[in-house]
Amino acid sequence: MTDTKSTHQAALERLQAAVFDLLTSEGWIKALQFRAQFHTYSFFNSLLILTQLPTAILVSGYRKWQEMGRQVRKGERGIRILAPMLRKDPDNPEQKILTGFREVSVFDISQTDGEPIPQPPAPKRLEEDNDLIRAAIRTLEAYCDEVGIDLDRELTHPTALGAYRTTDHSISLRPGLPALHELKTLVHELGHALLHDTHSVNRHTAELEAETTAFLTLQQLGIDTSEYSFPYLANWTDTFENLIAAGDNASKAASELTHYINDNIHHHTSEPARTTSAAPSLVHPRLFSTT
Secondary structure (H helix, E strand, O other): OOOHHHHHHHHHHHHHHHHHHHHOOHHHHHHHHHHOOOOOOOHHHHHHHHHHOOOOOOEEOHHHHHHOOEEEOOOOOOEEEEEEEEEEEOOEEEEEEEEEEEEEEEEEHHHEEEOOOOOOOOOOOOOOOOHHHHHHHHHHHHHHHHHOOEEEOOOOOOOOOEEEEOOOOEEEEOOOOOHHHHHHHHHHHHHHHHHOOOOOOOHHHHHHHHHHHHHHHHHHOOOOOHHHHHHHHHHHOOOHHHHHHHHHHHHHHHHHHHHHHHHHHHHHOOOOOOOOOOOOOOOOOOEEEEO
């Protein structure tokens, strides 16, 4: 059997180099520069946007879109948010005083036409399917049973492909995923279960650690998920130092899953994968999901 530690280290170095290349590529920098021109909305306004247009991804005002070379389509309904009303402080002309709020309309990029938007490379769906992948899925189903994690394929989230709930130690996967993408998503959620069940981390760190766990574990099986994992990780990388730090924890989780798969996969080479398990409970605020 291949030395797991050395294989993980080589895979981790490859991952970090590839993500660094992505983050410093011309296309990625242009996309970041474009997004940096947009306002960051408050938590309350973000909720207002979400309730009115759940699919919104990039929001700005009518004139701002015109400045960016795009035009809001005729008949599009604005998303109503609250803008602050400010006036000069009579005691300090350089300061402004908040006097209240007013309703304004903003629009999502999907409501506009015009100049192409610079886009960073997007994660690609993993379509591969073979006996090894299906045996690995069945092996990890058994792992979930052993460690007390309920697993189902009933996730109905509009964008997420998988979710781990800390309240009831359950994983929910979107039904109908291609075999390899289901395997990668399952390992990603198990990464959350192993690393983030008993202590809180920020969302960026959690996603970096979980996806790195998935990449390292599947690399040990000879399965390459780089077309999905590298762009996914780049999207969640706020600093390169945090990506490197995430690799330490991810390596521990990947080692546990890798050893379990290597020791038990021969028991699961012919049985069919499950279609569902216990129905998921209500979503708790500490919900880790992957797209």
